[in-house]
Each structure stands twice: as structure tokens, then as C-alpha cells.
Amino acid sequence: MSSLAPYAAPCVRACALRSTLLKPQEWHDLVAMDSIESIMAWLKERGVLPEDTPDIATAERTAHAAVIHSSSALLRFARGEVSDLLRCFLHYYDLINLESVIQRIHAMADGEQAQGLPYDTGALGLFEASLGDATNYAALTRMLQNSPFAAAYEEGLRRYYEDEDVSRLVEGIELAFFAEWVAAAQRCGFMLKNGTDGSGLAVFLVGRIIEAAVRLKVHRGAETSRVVEWLSLVADDRVLDACLDALTGEADDAAVMTVAGHLLPTSLLAKVPPGRGSARDALARLRVLVLRRVIKAGRGITFSADFLTSFLILQIYQALELTLVLESKETGISDVAFAYGEVAA
Numbered sequence: 001m002s003s004l005a006p007y008a009a010p011c012v013r014a015c016a017l018r019s020t021l022l023k024p025q026e027w028h029d030l031v032a033m034d035s036i037e038s039i040m041a042w043l044k045e046r047g048v049l050p051e052d053t054p055d056i057a058t059a060e061r062t063a064h065a066a067v068i069h070s071s072s073a074l075l076r077f078a079r080g081e082v083s084d085l086l087r088c089f090l091h092y093y094d095l096i097n098l099e100s101v102i103q104r105i106h107a108m109a110d111g112e113q114a115q116g117l118p119y120d121t122g123a124l125g126l127f128e129a130s131l132g133d134a135t136n137y138a139a140l141t142r143m144l145q146n147s148p149f150a151a152a153y154e155e156g157l158r159r160y161y162e163d164e165d166v167s168r169l170v171e172g173i174e175l176a177f178f179a180e181w182v183a184a185a186q187r188c189g190f191m192l193k194n195g196t197d198g199s200g201l202a203v204f205l206v207g208r209i210i211e212a213a214v215r216l217k218v219h220r221g222a223e224t225s226r227v228v229e230w231l232s233l234v235a236d237d238r239v240l241d242a243c244l245d246a247l248t249g250e251a252d253d254a255a256v257m258t259v260a261g262h263l264l265p266t267s268l269l270a271k272v273p274p275g276r277g278s279a280r281d282a283l284a285r286l287r288v289l290v291l292r293r294v295i296k297a298g299r300g301i302t303f304s305a306d307f308l309t310s311f312l313i314l315q316i317y318q319a320l321e322l323t324l325v326l327e328s329k330e331t332g333i334s335d336v337a338f339a340y341g342e343v344a345a
Contacts, residue, residue, distance in 0.1 A: 007303045009077040014311045027340035056326045063319035081187045088181040093119045094126040106166040152176035188305045194239045198265045200294035200310035218251045256282035288342040
């Protein structure tokens, strides 16, 4: 991860792009604001949002579009395995676009119009904007030919025609995508199996995989084999069995943190704040851990894959947190826990 040559140009470019990243201390002021209007005005003044951003929905799309813009900009300076890894950040939004189309087709009434795509991934993305015009799965099959999602989609679609379980179809595509992301990270020297190397990207990916496994176990009551598929991406048989033992029965805070203890470095988990008992709370605390790690990796400049990918992960987290802030103000919910607030505390 530390060889200078592959990372010098994209890392310098990343430094030039990170001026719009909010500092942890700025989130206190942001969350304390009383109205959406004041938050939007502050974000525009800070340069996070364009002056012509009209509403919350546009603000959320713009925040995520910044990740797409940065991924595309960095890809122009990257080559080989580094390029493959950076492309995963861009294809993450292709995945979201594809999922939105699948969900919409599943729910469409006869004669309903297509609604486009949530994100424009541009010339370096996988799909044309016409993907958003698909109104049936046969048309979508044709549009996905020769794409990295094609095999998982076709396999999931065969099962979907039997049970019409759209969540299972989407899950299969997500699983295949994260398997490719893990493989791309490993080719760039990241270690993700049975404890990780403590890098920002490794902790981020393992955290997302833990979230997927817990979501299946707790919220969907899925069969164990589906949980195994996710955990196997970052665990061998011995560690996998230990993780499954922890999730047996009610998957509460302690169970989730036990799984994290098998898949993440103990030194990182020692800094996680105490929990309140639920699996949801444990996952929120893991997001704080990821955020702390990528903030640390993104300080200054280091010509490495850890620095480069941590910058993009910070952008993803910023977009997610901004969405959470704006939605909490719109709905009047005041007891929302923000990962950036925990980091700054």
C-alpha cells in the first residue's frame, strides 16, 4: 500500500479536492442549527453545496455526487490495480442506481412512467442514463449485458421469478459487488481476513459486511446460509463459526461487538464507546470507529492507498451524515446520534 509511484499523482489530486470536507468540530455547529434553511445557507457559504441548491432532495444528491466527481477525477490519475480499486467507489453509485431501478420495476403499476436514475455517474460510470427508462426486467437484462453486475443479476432474477422476493434479488447483486470490492482491495495490499490491517478501507468494508450480516439475521430472519455468504468475504471457517455462534439467538449489542472483535483489530475496538443494548446501537458505534480511522488516515498527505481511499470514504460519510442531519430537522427528531458528533466529542 505504500509504494510511492502508483499513488503520488492521485494522492496529490485528492489533497486538492478535500477542501469541502467538513471538520468534526464543524458538525457541532451544524447540528445545533434550528432550521433547514439555516443549515442549507451555512453549507452553501462553506462551499459544500452550490448556491442554486433548492431543496433537501437536491442537497442529498449533490453531497453524494461529490463522491462520484472525486472518484472520476482520481481515476484519471490512477493506473492498474489502483484504478480498479478507485473504480469500485464509482461503481458503488452504479449499484445504487441499479437497485433503484429494480425496486421501481418490482413496485410499478401498469402504465407507470420511469423516473430516471438517482445519480449521474458520468462517462466513467457503467450505465447510460437510459437505464433509468427501463420498465421491465427483460429490458434491464439487455442493458446489463457485459457489465460486472450481469451474472449476479441473472442468477437472482431466476430466483425472483419463483418467489418475487425483490430484497433477495438486490442482496445477491450487493454481495457480488462487495466481493469484487474486497478482491480489489486485497490486490492493492489491504488485508481484510480475520482481523484486518486496521486501515481505513479495510475497517470500512468489514463494517459494511457486518452491517449486512446483522441486517439479514435481525431484521429479515434470513437463513444462516445467507449470513455465511457475507461473512465469508472476510472470515475463514474458524472465525466464521465463532461469528455465527455470537449471532445465534437474539443479536444484541454484545453479539454484534463480539462479531466485530473477531473481524477487526482489538486495538481499534478498545476505543469504541459503551453501548446501550441494541444491535442498531452497536452498528452506529462501528460507524464511529470507521470514521475515526479514516479521519486519522486522511490527515496530511501520505502516498498510499490508505490515504487515497480514506478521502473517498470520508466523502461518503459526509454525504450520509448530511442526509441524516437534514432529514432529522425536517421531521423534528432531536435524539439522532451523529457519527461526526461522537468523533468530535
